[in-house]
Structure formats: C-alpha cells, structure tokens
Ligand SMILES: Nc1nc2c(ncn2[C@@H]2O[C@H](COP(=O)(O)OP(=O)(O)OP(=O)(O)O)[C@@H](O)[C@H]2O)c(=O)[nH]1
C-alpha cells in the first residue's frame with residue numbers, strides 16, 4: 063500500500079490500517095524504516111491532540127485490570143482510547159504485559175478502543191522509539207486518550223514519563239514498610255498515585271497505604287508543573303470499578319491546569335528535545351556497533367591502545383573524528 067493511502071486510512075480511523083502501520087514502525091528492515099519515516103512525515107501535517115497517560119506499577123498490582131475498567135469507563139463517556147505498552151522484559155518472558163487479553167476482555171472487543179501489545183524486543187531504546195511513534199499514529203487515527211502501560215523495570219518508567227502528559231503510579235496496599243521499596247526517583251515522576259485493590263479485606267490497608275504515600279509526596283520537592291494539592295494519592299479498586307471516576311476527574315483537573323498555565327505545552331516541547339537528542343545518540347552508537355568498517359577500526363585502535371602504541375585520549379579523538387563528531 064502506498065504511504066499516502068495508508069496515511070489517509072489512518073486519518074479515517076481505520077483500525078486495520080493503524081495496526082498495519084504500527085507493524086511497519088516495529089520492523090527492523092531498512093526499507094520498512096524508510097516507509098515508516100515517510101508515513102510519519104505524511105501524518106505530521108495533521109497532529110492529533112490526545113491526552114497521553116503513562117501507567118506504571120509492579121507485576122500483579124492490577125495494571126491490566128485497571129486498564130480494562132478505566133478504559134471501558136472512558137469509552138462509555140464517548141472517548142476513543144488507545145492502549146500501548148513499553149515492556150523491556152517481553153522478549154525474555156516470551157509474552158507481553160498486554161498478552162493477558164482475558165483481563166481486558168471488554169476493552170479488546172470495544173470498537174472505541176485499540177490495544178497494542180509491546181513488541182517483543184529487548185532493547186528498551188528501540189521499544190521506546192516505536193511506542194512514541196505508535197502514539198503519533200494513534201493520535202492521527204482519532205484516539206483522544208492514549209494509555210501507555212509499563213511494568214516497573216529499569217529505565218522503562220523514565221521512558222514512559224518522557225512520552226506522556228500525566229504519569230500514574232499504581233500501587234498495592236501493604237503492611238506499612240512498602241514505602242521503602244519505592245524508589246525515590248519513581249515517586250518524583252508521579253503525578254497521581256493510585257492505591258489499587260481498595261476493596262474487601264484490603265480496604266483498611268489500602269487507606270493506610272494511601273495516607274503513607276500522601277505524606278511521602280508532601281516531603282518531595284515542590285514541582286513547578288503542579289497546582290496545589292498535587293501530586294495526589296487516592297484509593298481505587300480496578301476490580302470493583304470504584305474510585306475510577308474520581309481518578310479521571312483528578313487527571314483532567316491536573317491536565318487542564320497545566321494547559322492553562324503553559325506547563326502542558328512546555329513539557330511536550332521538552333520531550334521533543336529529549337527524544338531528538340536521544341535519537342542522535344542512538345544513531346551514533348548504532349554506527350559504532352553495526353557499521354562493519356567502524357567495528358574493524360575500533361578493534362584495531364583498541365589493539366594499538368592495549369599495546370601502548372597510542373595514548374587513549376588520542377585514539378578516542380581519532381575515532382570520533384572518523385564519526386564526524388570531533389569536538
Ligand atoms: N481485590 C482486587 N484484586 C485486584 C484488583 N485489581 C487487580 N486485582 C487482581 O490482581 C491480580 C493481578 O492483576 P493484573 O491486572 O493482572 O495485574 P498486572 O499489574 O497487569 O500484572 P502484570 O501484567 O503481571 O504486570 C489479578 O488476580 C487481579 O484479579 C482490585 O482492584 N482488587
């Protein structure tokens with residue numbers, strides 16, 4: 063299919079065209095890459111305006127259940143919801159975090175929703191780039207809310223926070239010492255903490271956990287992108303569909319405030335800058351790692367350095383000059 067036709071079909075909201083385009087951007091083939099680039103260029107003229115929401119949480123905390131009930135609530139309100147995943151471990155586990163479609167039975171059959179599992183690829187940088195491009199495609203296809211799910215592994219949370227407008231942390235009720243287990247850096251990224259499973263026997267523990275997180279959030283350095291009272295911690299039950307409307311109200315209030323105060327657009331601009339620099343860096347590294355001539359030169363230069371024939375700094379400067387990046 064021609065790029066223009068594919069672009070037109072995506073703009074018309076055709077899900078099969080969207081799925082096909084995402085497959086194209088996930089491909090490692092050079093000709094596919096060129097096509098994907100052309101497609102993204104073609105769609106850049108009609109930028110979408112989706113609210114991008116990042117969702118993270120440890121395995122078993124209830125992410126899939128939450129996406130199912132929260133997503134279904136949103137489509138019930140007339141929204142079009144796309145769900146994407148950043149899962150650096152999917153290659154290892156052989157599946158994807160969205161593979162459990164049984165937990166998203168309603169949403170996966172919902173005509174107003176689009177669910178895309180994480181590509182099975184281990185390089186987080188590659189997954190992140192593809193997810194970011196998939197967001198663009200989903201927006202062009204008319205989805206006004208894009209949920210990006212990630213499991214709390216390594217840098218994946220940072221990546222997702224760098225491509226979303228709101229970052230939500232899903233937590234489980236605990237016995238009081240779970241706060242220690244949460245890395246400070248992750249707390250600092252959160253716009254909203256949702257303590258899930260606030261139902262049945264777990265309800266009192268969930269409320270205590272919520273209070274603990276609320277207290278911890280207050281101790282963090284105040285961020286310019288937050289109005290009074292944010293970041294917030296609230297209780298939800300994804301299973302019983304409780305607290306979801308409140309969670310959505312808080313997300314909307316925060317997004318509206320950021321839009322009014324310019325923080326929303328400023329953040330998007332910052333993210334564009336971040337990913338641009340990241341792509342250039344990745345491109346340079348790819349040349350070092352995959353360009354056969356460069357690899358040979360690296361090996362030879364390495365030998366020369368090891369033999370004491372050339373000082374480290376001079377050898378490095380020569381390599382960088384070859385890459386066209388000499389200072
Ligand atoms: N009681 C209760 N259980 C829940 C709730 N949400 C999820 N669960 C249960 O918690 C378990 C894990 O839920 P998932 O939605 O698969 O969790 P996940 O975070 O997607 O897990 P991974 O995909 O493994 O990372 C399941 O048995 C769910 O039924 C909730 O609100 N209340």
Ligand SMILES: [Mg+2]
Pocket residue numbers: 125126127159160162
């Ligand atoms: Mg899951």
